[in-house]
Amino acid sequence: MSPHKLHTSGNERDTININKETVTNGISTDFPGHFYGEDGSFSLEQFRKDLNIKVHYNRQSDMSLSLMGVDASIANAIRRIMIAEISTLAIETVFVEDNTSVIHDEVLSHRLGLIPWKGSKQGIREFLQEFKRGEPGEDPFANTFDWNTDENDPEKLYHNANVYAKDIVFTPSGRQAEYFSGEDAIRPSNPDILIAKLRPGQRIALEMHMHKGIGADHAKFSPVATASYRLLPTINIMQPILGEDAHKFQGCFPKGVIGIEKVTRQEAAIKGSGYEKREGEDKAVVVDAMKDTVSRECLRHPEFQGKVKLGRKRDHFIFGIESTGQWDSDELFVEALRVLKKKCLTLEKQVVFMAR
CATH class of the missing domain: 3.30.1360 (Gyrase A; domain 2)
Structure with a gap:
């Protein structure tokens, strides 16, 4: 120096x-x-x-960037939009047909609602999810059990002893198949999220309706695990x-x-x-x-x-953004700017109208 x-x-x-x-x-x-x-x-x-914007590192699940040359009000608006105003998917309604597990219906429904999902970005922007009921007698969520008395490990002793997020089956309705199919199909961000543990004689059969919402409605719709900033x-x-x-x-x-x-x-x-x-x-x-x-x-x-x-x-402002999986971390920042721009255009129209 x-x-x-x-x-x-x-x-x-x-x-x-x-x-x-x-x-x-x-x-x-x-x-x-x-x-x-x-x-x-x-x-x-x-x-x-x-x-000026400088990216320090960018991974699918988290990123860090510097936003320079703006007022704290703008930086905070971007942070709050990422938390509360970017649309995501979450399970809103659970219709329990049969639940003989040790987890109560309300607790099970709450666990299902907190599972993060991902799918087609275009479909997420344009569609609210609808659930198509199965044919009479159809039970896509039924589990069949048998056991081997020579084993002590529950994973080996029982078949389907653990119910994971990957066991949830998404059934598209109407034109949803055009947007949510193949790699763009709606699926859990982490397929290995444990929902419940079952033993012989226990069964979970239910239907779930998934909605599009924002974090301002409920925290389960928030696309970020953490969105924060600090001053350099x-x-x-x-x-x-x-x-x-x-x-x-x-x-x-x-x-x-x-x-x-x-x-x-x-x-x-x-x-x-x-x-x-x-x-x-x-x-x-x-x-x-x-x-x-x-x-x-x-x-x-x-x-x-x-x-x-x-x-x-x-x-x-040094931003730290952690995605729950539905959006990539860098997409969240860009999407927040898009929402902020839309808000500014709406405000501009209102100001112009007031000035007349």
Whole structure:
């Protein structure tokens, strides 16, 4: 780290200060008229220039990305939409024909309702699921049991001893077969979810109606296990931290946040840098502030007083998105933007109508 960067703290307006026992500069000031002589009005061109999205990792079930250059209200709107306003499928109604298992009907129905499902994205957007009753006498959910008295393991002793999510049979109705067939058929996100355990003489036979809904109606419709964000931590080393203090400083942070480097000859030769005659000594440098949990541990030690400044970037949001399986994690973020755009268009029409 070059000496001139030691005193660089960035734009103070964009940083929330994390002090030993307080948090300051937490109020947003980016609105017209707050600072004398500055316009501060919204500019679409400036918004486009500041907006930036960076994906840190992207897996089918979870992803992490940074949304930069937006206000907290926008980031929070996207988070809330992912939790409560993206349509998914869930079992809404259960018609129990026969249940002689040890699980009560109400508990069994509740377990079935919480199973996450997946299927055709186009079909999910365009259809509400309907259930087609079987022919008279047809029982697709019946289980047949026999047992081998030479075994002690229930999995081997009984056939169909465990009822899993994969045992649920989806029966399309009408044109649903055009959208939900083959790889796009409605099926559980995790086929090995255990629903119940049965023993000889016990039986579960039931029908389920699946509906399309949103998390605002019931949590079982929410497509995410977790959708959260945090502000990017900032760590500014104001004065050199050297020798044993550097290693102690490193231990105040999670692994990978602070690194140890050697003071170079060039740094030691610069007067006023704090590195004079310290060539070859260990110094603390910031490696990856994103891994920091902002524990403030370093602020509790007197040897670091005035040498470090902690904060959080006001307009840098690090999202963590975990999908339950019906949508891929990256699709959830894009779908949330689509819903937000639709809301904005609706609001625009209302504002235009009010102005007439």
